Amino acid sequence: MAAQAAAEKAAREAAEYAHAAREVQEAEECLQRGIQPVIIPMLDEIATVKTRVQYEQGHFHFAIAGVAGSGKSSLINATRGVENRNQDAAETGVVETTVTTGRYPDPNPDLPFGLFVFDCVIVLFDNRFTETDIAILTNCRRFQIPTYIISSKADVHIRNIIYKDGYDNDRDDVTVHE
Structure with missing residues (x-):
């Protein structure tokens, strides 16, 4: 059970990392095209x-x-x-x-x-x-x-x-x- 939970956690973290990397890449492409990022204040x-x-x-x-x-x-x-x-x-x-x-x-x-x-x-x-x-x-x-x-x-x-x-x-x- 512990091995399965660790594998699921690692898979979630890898998916989150991949998602974040895609967002960074998309933001960089937008900046290269002159599109400013949207920043929503907290x-x-x-x-x-x-x-x-x-x-x-x-x-x-x-x-x-x-x-x-x-x-x-x-x-x-x-x-x-x-x-x-x-x-x-x-x-x-x-x-x-x-x-x-x-x-x-x-x-x-x-x-x-x-x-x-x-x-x-x-x-x-x-x-x-x-x-x-x-x-x-x-x-x-x-x-x-x-x-x-x-x-x-x-x-x-x-x-x-x-x-x-x-x-x-x-x-x-x-x-x-x-």
Whole structure:
């Protein structure tokens, strides 16, 4: 009996090892094709991140995500009604400015403002939608987090298009016919 139990245990361990080896091989093949692995956080990891971002039950927590320079800090300041020069504003600049995740309280305490611990994620992009943006949206869908996609700096893009097409506001002699 002991020999049979030992043989069954060895067979189980060999099958588990073979399964793990196949998973590693599949993951390596995916990485070679540019497919990023899916990492599902454990409950203790979720709790750790909630503590780090000062998550408070009963508040609405949202994240603004996007590539460097897309206007995330400016959107945070505009949403909070804070001018960029204000000492409580998210720092902005023409080069990558914000290098750490921050928490910005709502200047109006009567309205509670509070990737997988947030109640909502806003993905901000400026002139092109990137693989990073797609990865953020894919993970939000995986965790069933509502997302909103916002195109920033539209005024700059419109101005550039108008300039490129040679629009001259001094020649606004278009007549409207009714």
